[in-house]
Amino acid sequence: MTPLKWCVPGVSTCTTRRVGAIWTASTTWLTWVTATRTWSRPAHGKWGSSTPTRASSTTTWCCTLRGCRPRCPAASPSSTLSTLVTALSDPHALLNSRSEANDLALRLARQYSGSQDIVTLDNAYHGHVTSLIEISPYKFHHKPNASHPPFVHVAPSPDVYRGKYRRDHPDAAKAYADEVRDIIRQVQSKGSKVAAFIAESLQSCGGQVVPPAGYFQRVAEHVRQAGGLFIADEVQVGFGRVGAHFWAFQLQGDDFVPDIVTMGKPIGNGHPMSCVVTSREVAQAFATSGMEYFNTFGGNPVSCAIGLAVLDVIAKEDLQGRALRVGGYLTSLLEKLKEKHPLIGDIRGRGLFVGVELVRDRTQLTPATAEANEVICRLKEQLVLLSADGPHRNVLKFKPPMCFSAEDADFVVGKLDAILTEIEAATGLKSASIKNGENNVRKTMAELDKHTPCHLSDLACRGVELS
Template sequence: MTAADEAASTRNLIARRNRLLGPAYRLFYEQPVQFVRGEGVWLYDAAGDRYLDAYNNVASVGHCHPHVVQAIARQAAALNTHTRYLHETVLDFAERLLATFPSEIGHVMFTCTGSEANDLALRVARTCTGGTGFIVTANAYHGVTSALTELSPSLGHPLQEGSHARLIPAPGSGDGTGEVFAQHVSDALDDMRYSGIRPAALLVDTIFSSDGVFADPPGFLRPAVEAARAAGALFIADEVQPGFGRCGSHMWGFARHGLVPDLVTMGKPMGNGHPVAGMAARPELLAEFGRRSRYFNTFGGNPVSAAAGIAVLDVIASEGLMENAQRTGAYLVELLSELQARHELIAEIRGAGLFVGVELRHGGAMGTPATTEAARIVNLLRERRVLISSAGPHGNVLKIRPPLVFGKEHADLLVDTLDQALAELSVAAE
């Protein structure tokens, strides 16, 4: 396929997509790309060219991992139904999954998406606390249901008048992060009290993915959670993005802060591309919720999804992917730090394991956000067949979140390509 043929094919696909799916869906990159195959850290386009995937945590143990593919196919060939019939696979999955949590977390309920898991967590929090107020960070993303859109300011929807949600600044970097963030939570609780709103929960993505990736220092979340609990609110840890060993040192992002949440939500990487998600909880909360409410999800916890989830846990353990995330993540940060010394646009490098944010600013850490430059770099990398994205309220944080099989040789390629993109950007600015 020639370049002209490929461009024509892309235009036709975009036109067909717009005609059939409508305008609400969005595509990545100035030049959208069509993928037809994936393997490990690589995605392949229709022309057979491969792209280094440094963004997609959904395929957490690598695209089309054979152990996961075989588990899905084997179970799909035997039986797939819902959780109102007895079936051992969902119980096996629950046992395996709960074994990765602190002992205080004793139950799990399965859904299909992280949005559903977070929506369920809201219901449990409201039921068990009697509260209606939720605190989230100012550029958070927690899901796409009606309830969660209000709690996902990164989607761009302003809070409605009379909303019971309160938005607080994301944590910053450096000393005092924990105390400052806890003060923001306390201020939000005071405002709820003044408005006659009973708090239900503090809901945070434990690596603050959409806010721009904030991971350090470990433990900074504790004062904020203590403030929320003192006011009668629950702590919901959204582990959809930081969970399943991505942070390297721990299986779950909340564990880096020495915390035991009341509710934990999971999704994206749970089935390596198969739609598996869930909410884990303290048993006393689900006892109260079950006494006063009922919940059913037709596809959540079905045998095929459970088989996929078990297979993902198998691979994380057998291939040492948590250790790889810590080892390769540290190597990646080291390379990026060397890059920072050569490119003044890089203001700060943050993250844990294989979840890294590279903040771009003009004039150093206190300078103006380099929003346009970040978008250009993402597209320059795509042109060089390396995939990343951006995050943060200004879109100026390069978001690096590859499959957990990402190795040092892939980190070398990523950083070399980023070096080229930054150099091209610098030349163009002169």
Template sequence: MEGLTKNETIDLRRMHIGKSCALFFAHDPIKIVRAKGQYMYDEEDNEYLDCINNVCHVGHCHPHVVEAGSKQMQILNTNSRFLHDNIVKLAKRLTETLPSELSVVYFTNSGSEANDLALRLAKHHTKQSDMIVLEGAYHGHVISLIDLSTYKLDDMKDGVHNKPKSVHMVACPDIYRGKYRDDEHPKEDLAKLYADDVKELIDVIHNHGDTVSGFIAESMQSCGGQIIYPDGYLQKVFKHVHDAGGVTIMDEVQVGFGRVGNHMWSFQDQGVIPDIVTMGKPMGNGHPIAAVVTTKEISASFASCGAEYFNTYGGNPVSCAIGLAVLDVIELEKLKENALKVGNYVLVKFRQLMDKHQIIGDVRGKGLFVGLDLVKDRKTREPASEEAKYVIARLKEEHILYSRDGPHRNVLKMKPPMCFTEQNVDHLCEKLDMIFKEIKSGQVKLDANNSSSAIEEPPLKKLCTGIGIDTSVLNGTKQS
């Protein structure tokens, strides 16, 4: 089986991997065989600039992280029922980055496990089960979290998995295209308007004779379209939830570990202290490790219920060695500071693109977490979903890996490794400028062999026709 061709790999995947396991660029997926820093390489050694892998937080295959895991694996790997220095060292390092109230750590394998455990902690502490979540949220793939994740739940058509009555959705505070928009309300009112929705929902829950267990949200909503909450939103929501006896859970799985730039944790940008914080993905730089951090009071409530918590792999010595190494690199290479510097540069360059191209309706982001909201019309803000699909396909042809997200799949989503540079930004913006010009002019850069037929979903000819781009070049009849 060694040395499979790309087609052999595809054939075996079709035979043995579930169809629900999606690929990027499904019509012509990329076979990645190695990676380093912010670059990935296919089987032909083509180099791709990686703008999407927030998992490899400090850069693909970082030597310090790889060495730490390898060394520990040669000595010992076992479960956390045995005493070991790595688990307590990592717990200490993590809590030192957080507000002092958050001092108790539970280790898991993934963000999904972390969020599932956070729900358990909340329910045992409050003795209630009703949860408030944001529309468009995604918190993980296990059943308890699909219940909370309209991002996935809304796509399930067979009627088997439906939102439980104990889960209550509230409008996502998207000030660009949400329930309350910045072109309809003063910006200083938006946080209160969205937070008042939470208060009204709590009143409805109480009127039905139920009590709130908690509120869970990403500190910045990722899958919902790179949403940055209005200043003061979380402070107001936390007060409403605490007044109702509930707890607050901040999901930092995609946005933590310095990605916001000016803080280690994105919730700190809103000036709040959650009752529970979950973290994952970047914590192991590609290795499966995650964690839940909470208060002593909530931890005591969980312990008093009589249920022992044990996770076979959570907190094992190898995972914790890797987690410690990731924290080392963030600090030694000043990656938080880099996220702030390069992230600010991204915003400047993207806004320059916005000045040139009407298709960009909004530029939003903090640190290395940035979204371009593409529109057909800036006044109506109608989402340009097909155009976004085209941009992603063309970027792939230009050897840049990018993704799109949001309810309309029209938001170009950037969350690269934290070693991303200003030179990388310049290269990306040069290609985006070129592609936006193609859309505007109706021209598509293709060779006679139709190399661009490999895109995210439909064939390129159908896609180009859908957004009004001349497709005669597909037959080699027009020079581009």
């Protein structure tokens, strides 16, 4: 393999080095990528690109803390870092998975703050390793004797449909943020401090929850005043999926910037890649720990080539713009479906990240869990893969590949319409008053238990994501 060149800020020449990624003693992450970039997808598949991509170049790529560029000092190509605000455009690390990224984020925050305590959101999921299961109520609430370590503190999910503070609240963002403030005060009253608050920019496993505008700003203020950091988990919602912005945390407004951002498999379009980006101040604090960070496969040349090709496709095929346009169209179709079907209680989301919450009663918000399971099983029979999530497993998750088209939206919503029509006819819900939907609960469960074409233990039918 041809050795690559890398540039150090302030140095005008490039030095030949091997491909890889390291954390240096000078608290600088340096990342190199391969000179030949090749990526492709099967002609029959959709991996996030509408056309097969093969990119190759004999150009030597130089990567610095400010991104990669062909030769020194030529113009920069598409770069993950270039999409972030200046405060987060320098220290970064490439890893293999979401779990590695979020685990490193916790280490960074704990070293910076000198504390162990973490505030997380109810129904959150951040990864499968021990340190992340501990801060993932979505997982540990399913244990027979649900518990979590004393240094983990759970704040209410900022769900304005079903949560503690709803859309009719005069300031739901402040009310939910004050819950975090109160937790911080409780931690301080016991002689400790909070290391970090961690949240998905839009909750996915928690049921496609969109935080109210201003929530993150207020939480960040409380956390930073207490000496902690704000970690934004962009693993499922980053890279243009929300349409209006490249990163979902930007939905909160230009006045909000996290202290640490984690990214996952969308970098490689499913290829095992992840990334942690933070500020120089946080990175330098980590460097003083005396425990360097290294990763055997993180930043390897094959993964870097794939990552660059994916970024190029996102830009060249305007997948962010497509997410905005097609996502808006999909949402409009679902809103029309809501007018027709009393089972649909709420439509929420941004871009190509949309949730459809099924309820048996729009007043009581009784979760239609069995009905949601029936929907995803019936769709699977028709070769449409959808999943149900949320604390009651009653939220249909629309999170398709970003090459998803308006025609695809028409097809899926048409199938969903037909299935909901059959379910409502079979259970009597369609002919009943929406307010009296609770009366149909017993009949609904009996009918669906009899006709559901798969068992609840079938992970594929339940739509459980093993990420």
